[in-house]
Amino acid sequence: MRKAIEIVNLVKRFGDTIAVDNLSLDIYEGEIFGFLGPNGSGKTTTLLTIATVYKPTSGDVRVYGYSVVNYGDKVRKLIGIAFQDPKALGIDKPYDLLLWHARVVGYSFNDAKKVVKGVMESLGLWEYRNKYFYQLSGGTRKKVEIAKILIQRPKVAIFDEPTAQVDVTSKHAMWDAIRELRNSGSTIILATNDMFEAERMCERIAIIYRGRLRALGAVKELKDLVPYGDIVEVSIAKQEDAERAVKILSGFGKVGANGLQFMVYLNRGEEKAIEIIDALEKVGIRVTRIMVKEPTLDDVFFYITKAKLKE
Amino acid sequence: MNSIKSVFLVAERDLYRFWQSKQWLAGQIAMNLADVFIFALIFGGIVRKDLVPDYFKYVTPGIASLATFVAAFSIGREVGMEVRRDIVDYLLVLPMSRLALVIGRLLGGMLRGLLYQLTFLVLASIILSSPKLEQLPILFMTSILLTSSMSSLAIAVSSISRDFNIQATFRAITYYLLFFFSNVYYPRQVLMLRFPQPIPQIVSVSPISLAADIYRWCFNYYTYIDYTDLAMLALWSSALIVLGLATYLRNLTKR
Numbered sequence: 001m002r003k004a005i006e007i008v009n010l011v012k013r014f015g016d017t018i019a020v021d022n023l024s025l026d027i028y029e030g031e032i033f034g035f036l037g038p039n040g041s042g043k044t045t046t047l048l049t050i051a052t053v054y055k056p057t058s059g060d061v062r063v064y065g066y067s068v069v070n071y072g073d074k075v076r077k078l079i080g081i082a083f084q085d086p087k088a089l090g091i092d093k094p095y096d097l098l099l100w101h102a103r104v105v106g107y108s109f110n111d112a113k114k115v116v117k118g119v120m121e122s123l124g125l126w127e128y129r130n131k132y133f134y135q136l137s138g139g140t141r142k143k144v145e146i147a148k149i150l151i152q153r154p155k156v157a158i159f160d161e162p163t164a165q166v167d168v169t170s171k172h173a174m175w176d177a178i179r180e181l182r183n184s185g186s187t188i189i190l191a192t193n194d195m196f197e198a199e200r201m202c203e204r205i206a207i208i209y210r211g212r213l214r215a216l217g218a219v220k221e222l223k224d225l226v227p228y229g230d231i232v233e234v235s236i237a238k239q240e241d242a243e244r245a246v247k248i249l250s251g252f253g254k255v256g257a258n259g260l261q262f263m264v265y266l267n268r269g270e271e272k273a274i275e276i277i278d279a280l281e282k283v284g285i286r287v288t289r290i291m292v293k294e295p296t297l298d299d300v301f302f303y304i305t306k307a308k309l310k311e
Numbered sequence: 312m313n314s315i316k317s318v319f320l321v322a323e324r325d326l327y328r329f330w331q332s333k334q335w336l337a338g339q340i341a342m343n344l345a346d347v348f349i350f351a352l353i354f355g356g357i358v359r360k361d362l363v364p365d366y367f368k369y370v371t372p373g374i375a376s377l378a379t380f381v382a383a384f385s386i387g388r389e390v391g392m393e394v395r396r397d398i399v400d401y402l403l404v405l406p407m408s409r410l411a412l413v414i415g416r417l418l419g420g421m422l423r424g425l426l427y428q429l430t431f432l433v434l435a436s437i438i439l440s441s442p443k444l445e446q447l448p449i450l451f452m453t454s455i456l457l458t459s460s461m462s463s464l465a466i467a468v469s470s471i472s473r474d475f476n477i478q479a480t481f482r483a484i485t486y487y488l489l490f491f492f493s494n495v496y497y498p499r500q501v502l503m504l505r506f507p508q509p510i511p512q513i514v515s516v517s518p519i520s521l522a523a524d525i526y527r528w529c530f531n532y533y534t535y536i537d538y539t540d541l542a543m544l545a546l547w548s549s550a551l552i553v554l555g556l557a558t559y560l561r562n563l564t565k566r
Contacts, residue, residue, distance in 0.1 A: 055564070091332065
């Protein structure tokens with residue numbers, strides 16, 4: 001797979017504060033990559049460095065091979081960013097703002113008018129087109145910010161907390177729009193502190209905490225980092241089989257019991273569930289119900305950051 | 312997108328925003344017009360008639376010069392706001408070079424100044440007399456030099472800090488220096504009677520004074536033009552543009 005972004009030993013300091021501490025990772029072309037972390041963890045600083053707003057204190061970021069330090073102009077032709085805080089003055093109007101943006105990113109005036117109208121309608125912004133920015137709600141302002149990227153359709157699209165302050169319906173519309181953008185060829189970088197959004201949207205996730213990379217991988221891989229994170233719930237038919245069942249299930253992980261229902265705490269629960277059924281039925285214990293529960297990204301995040309804090 | 316197009320798009324944005332602030336614009340013009348009439352009425356009776364025979368005619372081109380920097384400074388107000396609220400980050404990620412962005416801002420400020428000044432140039436034409444054909448290129452060149460230097464200065468001053476108090480203080484100091492050290496309200500001869508050298512000398516070579524004197528010639532208040540005034544104004548303009556561009560560029564990219 002081709003690398004869209006290479007972050008190499010990136011350090012960014014603001015005075016005595018280290019916002020990003022020796023971060024290294026690659027983001028591949030066509031993936032939806034998530035930066036997950038609490039407020040102040042260094043996500044936005046990393047994104048703004050990729051977008052050439054900040055200069056690295058040391059290290060580098062390369063976008064399709066172009067260093068943000070030496071080839072900022074080339075990098076800016078490849079990226080687009082929807083900021084966490086919408087960037088407009090109170091006297092700006094959404095339509096004017098987006099029309100200008102469309103022309104700056106290369107559309108002719110007539111094409112710009114068409115594409116802006118289309119995107120504004122798709123995000124439910126058309127009715128607000130001539131309102132002043134100060135008259136818009138937080139969610140609507142956020143949609144205007146997202147609209148910039150949907151108009152621009154850059155090779156690398158960066159979204160910094162795109163659905164914060166956005167209602168549920170709009171949130172889903174935005175997720176669909178982001179996925180559609182990826183399907184049309186853009187690489188997506190999404191920073192969020194919303195675990196549900198990260199899990200739902202991202203194929204790989206970097207967990208950043210206090211400026212440092214704490215974990216990196218696919219959602220499944222991250223969940224497997226939590227020891228005994230999966231729970232396999234097994235229900236059996238007969239009370240007299242309970243003792244034997246506990247003995248067998250103990251071979252897979254820690255076991256808790258509640259009548260005819262048993263909870264097995266283990267890793268890679270989906271794979272193990274089949275083995276559990278086989279093992280029980282082999283000795284004549286009938287399984288009436290089995291269910292696998294995975295840890296949430298909340299669990300992963302809590303486990304990882306707690307673990308590191310104790311170091 | 313090529314750099315020239317980027318420059319014009321940035322300037323267009325600034326010009327459009329200027330138009331969006333129509334009420335502010337009308338208020339500013341009204342204030343400057345009030346300056347013309349109030350100063351003319353009050354100082355007209357105070358300033359020696361042998362030095363300034365018709366104060367109304369003397370002060371009007373000076374106010375046109377002063378008005379230019381009021382308008383050019385409006386770009387500074389916005390640049391300051393953008394820096395404080397991080398809106399500048401948006402401009403920094405657009406697919407254009409930093410230089411195109413900075414030149415575009417400067418051009419936007421310059422165009423604002425020219426537009427704003429138009430009212431006062433028309434007023435000067437009415438109160439004094441219309442420029443002759445051969446005076447028009449000098450008038451135009453003077454306005455370009457003055458507005459570009461003032462917008463550069465305003466942009467530089469406004470991007471010095473993210474702190475509103477510091478921004479406002481620097482703006483006020485610059486405004487005060489340009490306002491005070493000018494011959495808009497008094498000719499050099501009056502200043503020489505009141506202030507020791509080199510103050511009158513310094514005042515006469517400030518960009519506002521130089522432009523005001525050239526305008527006085529363009530509107531036939533003075534019968535001759537000292538072309539060294541134009542050369543000095545060009546020098547001021549070049550220096551302030553370079554300073555403005557360099558400061559803005561540095562402040563945008565230092566993070």
